[in-house]
Amino acid sequence: AxxxxxxxxxxxxxxxxxVTLSCTYDTSENNxxxxxxxxxxxxxxxxxxxxxxxxxxxxxxxRFSVNFQKAAKSFSLKISDSQLGDTAMYFCAFMKxxxxxxxxxxxxxxxxxx
Amino acid sequence: xxxxxxxxxxxxxKTGKRIMLECSQTKGHDRMYWYRQDPGLGLRLxxxxxxxxxINKGEISDGYSVSRQAQxxxxxxxxxxxxxxxxxxxxxxxxxxxxGDTQYFGPGxxxxxx
Numbered sequence: 001a002x003x004x005x006x007x008x009x010x011x012x013x014x015x016x017x018x019v020t021l022s023c024t025y026d027t028s029e030n031n032x033x034x035x036x037x038x039x040x041x042x043x044x045x046x047x048x049x050x051x052x053x054x055x056x057x058x059x060x061x062x063r064f065s066v067n068f069q070k071a072a073k074s075f076s077l078k079i080s081d082s083q084l085g086d087t088a089m090y091f092c093a094f095m096k097x098x099x100x101x102x103x104x105x106x107x108x109x110x111x112x113x114x
Numbered sequence: 115x116x117x118x119x120x121x122x123x124x125x126x127x128k129t130g131k132r133i134m135l136e137c138s139q140t141k142g143h144d145r146m147y148w149y150r151q152d153p154g155l156g157l158r159l160x161x162x163x164x165x166x167x168x169i170n171k172g173e174i175s176d177g178y179s180v181s182r183q184a185q186x187x188x189x190x191x192x193x194x195x196x197x198x199x200x201x202x203x204x205x206x207x208x209x210x211x212x213x214g215d216t217q218y219f220g221p222g223x224x225x226x227x228x
Contacts, residue, residue: 004156006156009154033215035215043202043221043222043224044219044221044222045157045204045206045219045222047216050215050216052215091156091157095215098210098214098215099145099164099208099209099210099214101147101159101162101172102147102149102157102159102206102217103159104149104156104157104158105156106154106155106156107154107156
């Protein structure tokens with residue numbers, strides 16, 4: 001079974017600074033999908049970024065980018081120019097095949113400090 | 115209007131009561147999922163359905179049952195609620211004919227069992 005590990009329960013960052021959230025996973029699959037979800041205090045689950053394992057290029061969405069290291073089974077999220085609205089729980093998630101359930105990590109609570 | 119809706123949004127009940135959480139979607143997706151979120155544990159899969167006639171147990175299905183009444187509706191039942199079922203419950207959908215790597219989440223139902 002696949003597992004996802006987020007080793008940082010809580011982190012904080014100063015506004016406008018850069019922060020990196022860590023995620024590692026365990027799988028025997030070669031092709032799979034990885035995600036970062038954001039959950040603000042409104043509790044809505046918001047997709048931040050996705051990465052297909054067969055793509056070597058790291059995904060980027062505006063201020064959010066990932067460092068995908070397939071051999072190391074690592075998938076970290078970098079948030080640049082942190083904003084107060086980035087304060088949220090962040091979940092790393094794994095999908096074995098398209099249209100199958102997600103496996104989530106336990107989350108990292110990020111606080112952006114003014 | 116939201117594409118994935120959940121009712122109720124909040125519910126307080128007593129031990130031993132039967133509870134039904136409902137999920138409806140207007141996205142026309144065939145696949146639906148129920149997840150449970152507990153503090154410090156992330157989201158875990160309870161049940162999922164690939165179509166109306168296909169229901170599958172997830173990681174933590176004990177104490178829960180589901181019904182897929184139509185493609186657009188997927189209900190989660192707690193036959194006899196217990197306090198450790200106090201959690202935030204999410205419904206999600208995906209489209210097997212579209213971009214199957216994206217799940218769309220409802221707003222969540224916060225359930226408290228006293």
